[in-house]
Amino acid sequence: MIHRRAPHAPHTPHRAAVALTATALTFTALLSAPLASAAKPGPGPGIDPVPHTGEIVRTDAGLVRGARSGPHRIFRGVPYAGAPEGRHRWAPPRPVQPWKGVRDATKPGPLCPQVPSAYAPISSTEEDCLALNVTTPPATDRHLRRAAPVLVWIHGDGSVGGGGFFDGRRLAGRGLVVVTVNYRLGVFGGLALPGLRGSGTFGLQDQRAALTWVRNNARAFGGDPGNVTVAGVSFGASAVAGHLTSPASKGLFHRAVMASGEAVMDMPAGAMGPGVPGYPWYAWRTGREMEDITTEMTSTLGCRDRRRPQRTLACLRALPVKTILKVPHIMNAFQAFGYGNATLPELPPKALRAGRFHRVPVLSGATLDEHRTFVGMLYDAVGRKFTEADYGRALRTAFGKASAKRVRAEYPTDAFPSPALAWATVITDRMWARGTHAQHEALARQVPVYAYEFADRDAPMFLPLPGDFDFGAFHAGDIPYLFEDETAEPRFTPAQRRLSAAMSGYWAAFARTGTPGAGGLPAWPSYRPGRHVSRPYTQSLAPHRIGPVDYYREHNLAFWEGQRGVTR
Numbered sequence: 221m222i223h224r225r226a227p228h229a230p231h232t233p234h235r236a237a238v239a240l241t242a243t244a245l246t247f248t249a250l251l252s253a254p255l256a257s258a259a260k261p262g263p264g265p266g267i268d269p270v271p272h273t274g275e276i277v278r279t280d281a282g283l284v285r286g287a288r289s290g291p292h293r294i295f296r297g298v299p300y301a302g303a304p305e306g307r308h309r310w311a312p313p314r315p316v317q318p319w320k321g322v323r324d325a326t327k328p329g330p331l332c333p334q335v336p337s338a339y340a341p342i343s344s345t346e347e348d349c350l351a352l353n354v355t356t357p358p359a360t361d362r363h364l365r366r367a368a369p370v371l372v373w374i375h376g377d378g379s380v381g382g383g384g385f386f387d388g389r390r391l392a393g394r395g396l397v398v399v400t401v402n403y404r405l406g407v408f409g410g411l412a413l414p415g416l417r418g419s420g421t422f423g424l425q426d427q428r429a430a431l432t433w434v435r436n437n438a439r440a441f442g443g444d445p446g447n448v449t450v451a452g453v454s455f456g457a458s459a460v461a462g463h464l465t466s467p468a469s470k471g472l473f474h475r476a477v478m479a480s481g482e483a484v485m486d487m488p489a490g491a492m493g494p495g496v497p498g499y500p501w502y503a504w505r506t507g508r509e510m511e512d513i514t515t516e517m518t519s520t521l522g523c524r525d526r527r528r529p530q531r532t533l534a535c536l537r538a539l540p541v542k543t544i545l546k547v548p549h550i551m552n553a554f555q556a557f558g559y560g561n562a563t564l565p566e567l568p569p570k571a572l573r574a575g576r577f578h579r580v581p582v583l584s585g586a587t588l589d590e591h592r593t594f595v596g597m598l599y600d601a602v603g604r605k606f607t608e609a610d611y612g613r614a615l616r617t618a619f620g621k622a623s624a625k626r627v628r629a630e631y632p633t634d635a636f637p638s639p640a641l642a643w644a645t646v647i648t649d650r651m652w653a654r655g656t657h658a659q660h661e662a663l664a665r666q667v668p669v670y671a672y673e674f675a676d677r678d679a680p681m682f683l684p685l686p687g688d689f690d691f692g693a694f695h696a697g698d699i700p701y702l703f704e705d706e707t708a709e710p711r712f713t714p715a716q717r718r719l720s721a722a723m724s725g726y727w728a729a730f731a732r733t734g735t736p737g738a739g740g741l742p743a744w745p746s747y748r749p750g751r752h753v754s755r756p757y758t759q760s761l762a763p764h765r766i767g768p769v770d771y772y773r774e775h776n777l778a779f780w781e782g783q784r785g786v787t788r
Contacts, residue, residue, distance in 0.1 A: 275287060275288060275293050275295075276322060277295065277440045277441060278440055279298065279437045279440060280433075280436050280437055281299070281315075281316040281317070281318045281319060282318050282319040282320065282321075282322075282323055283321070283322040283323065284298055284322070284323045284324075284325040285322050285323070285324055285325055285326065286325045286326060286354070287326040289355075289389060290358075290389075291357075291358030291359055291360070291393075292355055292356055292357070292358065292389050292392055292393075293354075293355075293356040293359075293441075294353070294354070294355050294356075294389075295325040295353065295354040295355075295441070296325050296326060296327055296328050296329060296351075296353045296384065297325055297327060297328055297329025297330075297351045297353070297384075298323075298325050298329075298351055298352055298353070298354065299316045299329070299348075299350060299351050300316065300350055300351065300352050300401075300429055300430045300432075300433035301313035301314060301315070301316060301350040301426065301429045301430075301433075302314040302315060302316055302317060302350070303347055303348035303349075303350070304347055304350065304404060304408070304422070304426075305347040305348065306537065307537060309347065309408070309536075309537045310408070310411050310413075310416065310418070310422060310533065310536070310537065311417070311418065311422075312417065312418050312422070312425050313350060313422075313425055313426050313429040328353070328384040329349065329351035329353075329384065329402065330344060330346035330348065330349045330351075331343075331344035331346065331349060331381075331382040331384070331402065332344060332346070332347070332349040332350075332382065332402050332403065332404055332405050332408065333345055333346065333347060333349070333405065333406075333408055333541050333544075333545060334379065334380045334381070334405055334406065334545075334551060335380075335545050335551055337380070339683045339684065339685075340380050340381070342380065342381075345540075345541040345542055345545065346541075347408075347541060349382075349402050349404075350402060350403070350404075350426055350429070350430075351383075351402050352383055352399050352400060352401045352402065352430055352433070353383050353384055353388070353399065353400045354397065354398070354399050354441050355387075355388035355389055355391075355392040355397070355398045355399075356368075356392060356397055356441055356442050356443075357392050357393070357394075357395045357396060357397065357442065358392075358393065366444070367438070367439060367442060367443055367444035367445075367447075368395055368396060368397045368442050368443050368444060369395070369396050369397070369443070369444060369447045369448075369449065369728075369731040369732045370396065370397045370398075370399060370434055370438050370443040370444060370445070370447065370448045370449065370731075371388075371391060371396045371397070371398050371399070371448075371449045371451055371477075371727075371731050372399045372400075372401065372430065372431060372434055372448060372449065372450050372451065372473070373386055373388070373398065373399065373400045373401065373451055373452065373456075373703075374401060374403070374427055374450065374451065374452035374456035374457075374459050374460065375400070375401070375452070375453070375456050376452060376453035376454030376455045376456040376457065376479075376480075376696065377405065377454075377455060377456075378405060378406070378409075378423075378454075378455035378552075378554075378555040379405050379406040379551035379552045379554070379555055380405065380551070381405075382402045383399075383400030383401045383402050384400065384402070386400045386703045387703050387704040387705070388400060388703065389704060390702065390703065390704050390720070390724050391702060391703070391724055391727065391728060393724075394724055394725060394727075394728030395728060395732065396728055396731055396732075397438065397441055397442060397443035399430070399434055401426075401427060401430045402426075403423045403424075403426035403427050403430070404422050404423045404426050405423065405551060406550065406551030406552065406553075406554045406555070407514075407517065407518075407544060407550045407551060407553070407554050408422065408423075409422045409423025409424075409426070409554065410422065410423065410510060410513075410554030410555075410556065410557070410558065411510075411514050411518075411536075411554065412507060412510035412511045412513070412514050412558055413511060413514060413529045413532060413533055414511060414529045415529055415530070416529065416533060417562075418561070418562075418563065419507060419510060419511070419558055419561060420505070420507060420510035420556075420557060420558020420559075420561065421462075421557060421558055421561060421563040421564060423459070423557075424459055424462050424463070424466070424557055424563055424564070425563060427459055427463065428463065428466070428468060428469050428472065428563075431448070431450065431463075431469065431472040431473060432472060434448055434472075435448070435472060446474070447474055447731075447732070448472065448473045448474055448475075449473060449474065449475040449476065449477060449730070449731040450463060450472075450473040450475075450476055450477070451476070451477035451478075451479070451727075452477070452478065452479070452481075453479040453480055453696055453699055454479070454480050454481070454482065454695065454696055455482070455503070455555060457477075457478035457479055457480060457481030457482065457483070457584075458481055458482045458483050458502075458503035458557065459557070460476050460477070460478050460481070461478065461481060461483030461503075461568050461572070461659075462483075462557055462563075462564055462568055463476075463578075464476060464568075464572070464577040464578050464580070464582075465564065465566070465568045465571040465572065465576065465577045465578075466563055466564055467565065468562070468563060469578070470578055473578075473580065474580055474734075475580050475581050475582070475583070475730060475731060475734055476580055476581075476582045476583070476584075477582070477583045477584070477727065477730070478582065478583075478584040478585075478659070479584075479585065479586075479696070479698060479699070480585075480586050480587060480590060480652075480695055480696060480698075481584060481586075481656070481659060482502040482503040482655065483503060483568055483569060483572065483655075483659055484569045484572065484573075484655050484656075484658040484659040484662065485501070485502040485503070485651060485652065485654075485655025485656075485658075485659075486498070486499065486500055486501060486502060486651065486655070487499045487501075487502045487651065488618035488619065488647070488650065488651060489617050489618055490614055490617035490618050491591075491594075491618060491647050491651055492594060493594075493598050494613075494614075494617075498618075501567070501569065502556075502651075502655070503556055503557060503568075504556060504557055504558075504559055504564075504567055504568060504569070505556045505557070505558055505559070506558070506559065506560055507558050507559070507560045507561060509558070510554075510556070510558035513553055513554065516553075517547060517549070517550045517553045517554075518536060518544075518547070518550075520547060521535075521536065521539060521543070521544070521547065522535070523535035523536050523539070569658075569662075572659070572662040572663060573662045575665065575666045577663075577666070579666060579667050580667060580734075581667055581668040581669075581670070581730070581734040581735070582663050582667055582668070582669045582670070583669075583670045583672070583726075583727070583730045583736060584656070584659060584660060584663070584669060584670070584671060584672075585656070585671055585672030585673055585674065585758070585759075586652055586653065586656045586673060586674070587673070587674045587675075587693040587694060587695060587696075587697055587698060588648075588673055588674065588675040588677065588692060588693035588774075589644065589645075589648060589677065589691070589692030589693045589694055590648045590652035590653075590694070590695045591644045591645075591647040591648040591651065591652060591695070592641070592644040592648070592689075592690070592691050592692050592694050592695075593691060593694045593695040593696075594644075594647075594695070595640050595641075595643055595644040595647075596640070596644075596685070596687075596689040596691055596694075597683075597685065599640055599689075600638070600640050600687050600688070600689040601685040601686070601687040601688070601689035601691075602685060602686060602687055603686060603687045605640075606638070606639050606640035606643065607639060608633060608639050610639060610643075611628075611633060611639040611642060611643050612624070612628070614643050615627055615628055615643075615646070618646075618647075618650075619783075623783060626783065627646060627783075630776070630779055631645060631646050637690070640689070641690065648775070649775040649776050649777070649780060650780050653771070653774075653775030653777060654775070654777060654780050656771075657771065657772065657775075657777055660747050660749070660756065661749045661750075661756075664746075664747045664748065664749040664756070665749055665750075668734065668735070668746050669746060669747040669749075670730065670735070670736050670744055670746055670747065670759070671747040671756065671757065671758040671759065671771070672744075672758060672759045672760070672761055673758055673759070673760050673761065673769055673771060673774075674693055674697065674698035674701075674761050674762075675693050675760050675761060675762040675769070676693050676697070676698075676701075676716065676719060676761070676762050676763055677690075677692040677693050678713075678716070678763070679691075679693055679694065679697035679698070679700075679701075679708075679716075680697075680700065680707070680708040680711040680712070681694065681697075682700065682705065682707045682708050698723070698761070700720075701716070701719060701720040701723045701724070702720070702723055702724055702727060713763065715763035715764055716763050718763065719761065719762065719763045719766075722738075722741050722761070722766060723761060725738040725740075725741055726738055726741065726744065736759075741766070742759075742766045742767055744757075744759045745757045755770050755771075755772060755773070756771075756772075758770075758771040
């Protein structure tokens, strides 16, 4: 580790590896939220700019006034925890200070600190950002039942984005109260120092505070605190896995949804780009690893005191947000959760496999072409062609020389339109599908699991990329089918609109009852684990076909399970 004595630290190989990993993980963040549609989270089309007096609700901290959007009531920027600033920066979330009068909740709250990118032109330096947004079902629905199921959405960025980018009206129209959440991102959510309470889990703790707020306030918005579904995509889905295994989250939710989750997924060397090292777990780091990342990424800030971490912490807390955000990659380097602490006592994949997790039904799945996103954004879609030579190097880096030959024989480039698609298929199968399958096997031994694969290879790509690349059913491409997105929505075909309606119907039914059985839609049996089952059921979701898919065969998992030195 680097001992800070001057304002500039040497560039070490360890620091370079951290930076390369951070750069690669940026792509995960960008594709986990429909950020290209706007530079700021806005009120959305159809929301009355003049609030109606009847939209006032009493929360446990005070009155809030929302706005009406057609049959829905929408409340934005409602605080669920106090500002994590000053001595509360890198501390567990604290209660909101009650306010007097009526608080305006017709405009989005501030985003948590983040930096812009070429594809997500948003930024913030505001630390008083722990807020959420509530969208209620149509008024007629609210009066037909005692209380509506609640769906709490954890966005999938980890370093960029916010709950306000997700328009919950489509799901609310299915009878749900939809809550979307801001939480601390990047270094503000994941910093770790010796002896610092909550190290590596501040973002996860924020989400738990939001779930606690829902338990205490759902009824005021017509929701049922006894029927809460926590849902997330990508990094947010990994967070859901964290809550499933966190003792402190017990009882705060009753169902879970994980879209393109990384909970039981590793990362072969080079999978996320040249020079990016391999990791045994994509989403999880030990406490010591999180401390090492903190040391490396904050070394230029002049705060390092090896003997007295409290002085380091005090120095970092005193720095302006802008100063911290100027450190290259400091937000993306913390796209992982630390374990071995009070929030995550053990490695979540280990806990899942041992059955040590909360017993709630789970809806979980991935997209057909997960890794095309990352290959495209590193190569062909930005004008750098991925060649046959690149393919050979990538295979050797990921699997070693001997194993690379076996993998190349199984995935020859002449079987694909391009070397880029061959490599994307290799990592989709080896990393994403294998991890998704392992996740389903572990969960389904204890709880009902409903597995799916999003298979629309014509899903609208919402990032402005200059090159030509077939992204297929890309990572997070299913999310605009659930949350209205003003960039993707106009490009939907009639068949895609029907798929969107079916998916939102399935998700709403699962949130309501714990099973995705919805009237008028194809049946969706549960996933049954084990080798004695001919093939555990996975529901394929595509515009012209909803029905079973042999996920194990489709992603060549028998091959990967048989490769020594290629699998963990």
